[in-house]
Amino acid sequence: MPLPQESPRRRATSEDRRREILDAALDVFADRGYAAARLEDVAARAGIAKGTIYLHFADKRTLFMELARGAAAPMFERIGALSASNAPIDQLLRTMVEQFREQVLGTRRKEVFRLVITEGARFPEIAEFYHREIISRMVPPLRALLTRAHERGELPSDAVARFPQLLIAPMVVCILWDGMFNAFDPIDARGLLDAHIELLTGRKDIRS
Amino acid sequence: MPLPQESPRRRATSEDRRREILDAALDVFADRGYAAARLEDVAARAGIAKGTIYLHFADKRTLFMELARGAAAPMFERIGALSASNAPIDQLLRTMVEQFREQVLGTRRKEVFRLVITEGARFPEIAEFYHREIISRMVPPLRALLTRAHERGELPSDAVARFPQLLIAPMVVCILWDGMFNAFDPIDARGLLDAHIELLTGRKDIRS
Amino acid sequence: MPLPQESPRRRATSEDRRREILDAALDVFADRGYAAARLEDVAARAGIAKGTIYLHFADKRTLFMELARGAAAPMFERIGALSASNAPIDQLLRTMVEQFREQVLGTRRKEVFRLVITEGARFPEIAEFYHREIISRMVPPLRALLTRAHERGELPSDAVARFPQLLIAPMVVCILWDGMFNAFDPIDARGLLDAHIELLTGRKDIRS
Amino acid sequence: MPLPQESPRRRATSEDRRREILDAALDVFADRGYAAARLEDVAARAGIAKGTIYLHFADKRTLFMELARGAAAPMFERIGALSASNAPIDQLLRTMVEQFREQVLGTRRKEVFRLVITEGARFPEIAEFYHREIISRMVPPLRALLTRAHERGELPSDAVARFPQLLIAPMVVCILWDGMFNAFDPIDARGLLDAHIELLTGRKDIRS
DNA sequence: GATGAATGAGTGTTCATTCAT
DNA sequence: AATGAATGAACACTCATTCAT
Numbered sequence: 104m105p106l107p108q109e110s111p112r113r114r115a116t117s118e119d120r121r122r123e124i125l126d127a128a129l130d131v132f133a134d135r136g137y138a139a140a141r142l143e144d145v146a147a148r149a150g151i152a153k154g155t156i157y158l159h160f161a162d163k164r165t166l167f168m169e170l171a172r173g174a175a176a177p178m179f180e181r182i183g184a185l186s187a188s189n190a191p192i193d194q195l196l197r198t199m200v201e202q203f204r205e206q207v208l209g210t211r212r213k214e215v216f217r218l219v220i221t222e223g224a225r226f227p228e229i230a231e232f233y234h235r236e237i238i239s240r241m242v243p244p245l246r247a248l249l250t251r252a253h254e255r256g257e258l259p260s261d262a263v264a265r266f267p268q269l270l271i272a273p274m275v276v277c278i279l280w281d282g283m284f285n286a287f288d289p290i291d292a293r294g295l296l297d298a299h300i301e302l303l304t305g306r307k308d309i310r311s
Numbered sequence: 312m313p314l315p316q317e318s319p320r321r322r323a324t325s326e327d328r329r330r331e332i333l334d335a336a337l338d339v340f341a342d343r344g345y346a347a348a349r350l351e352d353v354a355a356r357a358g359i360a361k362g363t364i365y366l367h368f369a370d371k372r373t374l375f376m377e378l379a380r381g382a383a384a385p386m387f388e389r390i391g392a393l394s395a396s397n398a399p400i401d402q403l404l405r406t407m408v409e410q411f412r413e414q415v416l417g418t419r420r421k422e423v424f425r426l427v428i429t430e431g432a433r434f435p436e437i438a439e440f441y442h443r444e445i446i447s448r449m450v451p452p453l454r455a456l457l458t459r460a461h462e463r464g465e466l467p468s469d470a471v472a473r474f475p476q477l478l479i480a481p482m483v484v485c486i487l488w489d490g491m492f493n494a495f496d497p498i499d500a501r502g503l504l505d506a507h508i509e510l511l512t513g514r515k516d517i518r519s
Numbered sequence: 520m521p522l523p524q525e526s527p528r529r530r531a532t533s534e535d536r537r538r539e540i541l542d543a544a545l546d547v548f549a550d551r552g553y554a555a556a557r558l559e560d561v562a563a564r565a566g567i568a569k570g571t572i573y574l575h576f577a578d579k580r581t582l583f584m585e586l587a588r589g590a591a592a593p594m595f596e597r598i599g600a601l602s603a604s605n606a607p608i609d610q611l612l613r614t615m616v617e618q619f620r621e622q623v624l625g626t627r628r629k630e631v632f633r634l635v636i637t638e639g640a641r642f643p644e645i646a647e648f649y650h651r652e653i654i655s656r657m658v659p660p661l662r663a664l665l666t667r668a669h670e671r672g673e674l675p676s677d678a679v680a681r682f683p684q685l686l687i688a689p690m691v692v693c694i695l696w697d698g699m700f701n702a703f704d705p706i707d708a709r710g711l712l713d714a715h716i717e718l719l720t721g722r723k724d725i726r727s
Numbered sequence: 728m729p730l731p732q733e734s735p736r737r738r739a740t741s742e743d744r745r746r747e748i749l750d751a752a753l754d755v756f757a758d759r760g761y762a763a764a765r766l767e768d769v770a771a772r773a774g775i776a777k778g779t780i781y782l783h784f785a786d787k788r789t790l791f792m793e794l795a796r797g798a799a800a801p802m803f804e805r806i807g808a809l810s811a812s813n814a815p816i817d818q819l820l821r822t823m824v825e826q827f828r829e830q831v832l833g834t835r836r837k838e839v840f841r842l843v844i845t846e847g848a849r850f851p852e853i854a855e856f857y858h859r860e861i862i863s864r865m866v867p868p869l870r871a872l873l874t875r876a877h878e879r880g881e882l883p884s885d886a887v888a889r890f891p892q893l894l895i896a897p898m899v900v901c902i903l904w905d906g907m908f909n910a911f912d913p914i915d916a917r918g919l920l921d922a923h924i925e926l927l928t929g930r931k932d933i934r935s
Numbered sequence: 936g937a938t939g940a941a942t943g944a945g946t947g948t949t950c951a952t953t954c955a956t
Numbered sequence: 957a958a959t960g961a962a963t964g965a966a967c968a969c970t971c972a973t974t975c976a977t
Contacts, residue, residue: 262510301470
């Protein structure tokens with residue numbers, strides 16, 4: 104819920120400017136990695152002067168961390184939707200995987216996640232943030248969901264329920280593979296993720 | 312007919328020196344990432360002068376790439392052993408996972424893999440090298456092995472056979488999780504990897 | 520968002536605004552020195568926007584110079600009063616010293632003088648201004664005064680008459696000492712300046 | 728007494744390099760003041776590269792502080808010599824003043840002192856250092872000396888004994904005047920300092 | 936081979952100044 | 957008049973790389 108804005112125009116512009124900088128920063132950070140990225144390139148790509156960045160972000164590190172945090176918000180909705188649902192588990196998993204392909208792999212957001220994965224070890228705050236805000240909030244409902252599915256006989260094993268990381272692992276691999284090998288051996292993300300669901304549920308999907 | 316060898320002594324010494332530098336480099340690169348690592352720190356940790364590094368490696372990039380390549384060699388042996396075996400698949404998988412835990416996760420070699428994963432996108436040569444030397448050599452025998460197992464009924468699904476990445480994904484996640492969250496939420500790698508085998512084989516392990 | 524103004528006059532006059540800026544500038548320049556002072560801090564302290572400074576002063580240098588010049592005006596009056604007087608020299612000196620303590624050392628004006636002393640060498644215009652407007656106007660009447668006092672036997676030596684800087688030197692030292700050592704060894708300005716008059720006149724003051 | 732040097736050549740060279748940098752730094756700091764001085768200019772004047780400065784000094788501030796501290800050492804000798812002497816006070820004072828003119832005013836060391844005076848307020852460490860190492864060590868022997876002289880009747884007043892700053896004040900003024908007004912009104916330091924001694928001792932010097 | 940002092944291009948960050956609103 | 961976002965030149969400091977010893 105946005106606070107009342109004293110000057111809607113100005114505020115909007117400032118918010119836009121922030122967004123432009125974050126967009127440009129994503130390109131540059133994704134391209135070169137955090138340490139090798141140059142703020143001058145970020146500025147150039149955003150079409151602004153170098154100093155302008157500092158009107159919106161305290162320093163390079165802060166810019167990076169706000170970029171990394173930015174990708175977290177959209178995940179909550181998916182989590183909420185998932186844990187609330189009573190649909191059969193394979194349908195849920197398929198929805199989840201489809202959303203991942205469409206909203207992460209198919210967009211620039213995948214770059215943010217790759218950055219989180221590849222730079223996370225050097226940014227304790229980001230690691231903690233993701234653990235606290237994403238992982239520790241995601242695991243309990245996921246586990247509940249998967250446990251229920253197991254108890255209903257929809258999942259042959261409780262392995263994923265005990266280690267929900269197993270559900271996520273192939274997606275992580277998709278992002279990493281895409282970043283490393285895409286040029287000469289692009290991944291068939293759909294095939295891989297469908298195969299993974301098959302492994303989990305023990306059932307082959309008959310796709311329309 | 313032996314080729315003329317340069318002095319065995321000198322060669323051995325030089326090789327030792329190389330190894331010391333690579334060891335030190337692993338520490339520093341793992342700690343700070345490629346771009347932020349300082350060769351001065353590498354030298355200090357190796358107990359040598361900065362310039363000495365350049366007697367053994369052309370430049371920072373080369374040093375890093377040779378470090379990255381170094382972890383590849385030991386994998387061939389495992390691959391060979393695996394594909395030659397006729398043992399039941401769950402036993403093979405358990406051996407493989409155990410080796411991973413003992414020889415990668417339990418050693419500093421996990422740092423090399425983490426570096427390959429996190430810096431790979433910025434080092435096309437490394438990406439290509441790993442794809443060419445590891446992945447493209449590993450996939451066919453792995454696939455054959457898993458296909459055979461599926462056909463013998465040891466694997467309920469051919470999903471892993473079609474996407475051997477699914478076999479590797481949890482190990483990747485182990486390495487990444489270890490690097491990011493170990494301080495406050497250490498991973499139970501054995502549990503996770505056993506659960507994964509359970510998923511693949513459909514059978515719970517009865518460990519002695 | 521401007522608060523409703525407490526004062527009935529809607530806007531400060533330009534002269535008031537100038538004064539506010541100069542006041543704020545004195546604080547900031549005194550605190551950090553000319554080069555390290557930031558106009559943004561001046562603006563913040565004056566409660567105005569950064570750009571507003573430029574409506575009243577051409578640039579940072581000009582602002583500083585007008586600040587430095589500002590402290591000069593009040594000195595003329597003292598000089599005039601001094602040179603016109605026929606009172607005994609020790610009384611005059613005591614008055615002078617007392618005025619210095621009350622109107623310079625005891626106020627923020629001492630900061631202006633410290634700035635003139637410490638930055639003067641870097642601001643030829645200020646050096647020239649002070650030499651032209653203060654020193655070269657002050658020396659002749661001072662010299663006349665002191666010479667007369669010497670001839671009347673009120674001063675045992677003509678040394679100060681020949682070098683009126685000797686009269687000023689302890690005051691300069693007071694200002695500098697205050698700025699450097701005040702925190703841990705505050706100066707007894709009254710004692711020091713009284714002792715100085717004793718040196719000049721050869722007579723100890725019997726203070727009431 | 729120099730310690731045994733492990734590598735006389737190297738050590739001597741490094742010491743020389745330090746000295747060259749300090750010399751160049753004195754020029755630049757004296758010319759522009761601390762904040763406005765550019766280390767690139769220091770390097771250029773020393774005939775070295777910018778980075779070389781950092782092999783010898785941690786940063787700009789440290790460079791400045793070591794420069795400021797450097798001028799302190801030579802003063803101890805003078806202090807020791809003075810306080811040990813039993814010569815008549817006016818002779819001591821004349822020696823002191825002469826040394827000041829020759830070894831401070833007549834050399835680049837006066838620039839160091841000007842820097843200490845003008846930047847001291849912004850460098851608490853320097854202020855404390857000078858107070859601790861110079862002033863607090865200088866005052867007691869000076870006071871003892873001047874008190875003895877007063878008791879022997881060589882000084883008509885105990886004013887300087889009580890406030891030894893009065894002895895120093897004219898020298899401070901000489902340094903400042905020299906920096907600000909020298910171009911158009913050079914000071915007659917000898918005349919001024921002699922006049923000051925006359926004030927203190929009540930005796931005119933008959934110079935040869 | 937080994938050293939480590941020296942280099943200098945490169946980059947994050949600051950801040951006086953401008954100008955559209 | 958006043959604002960404050962934007963600019964971009966400037967500068968401290970870093971570090972891969974070289975080379976004389």
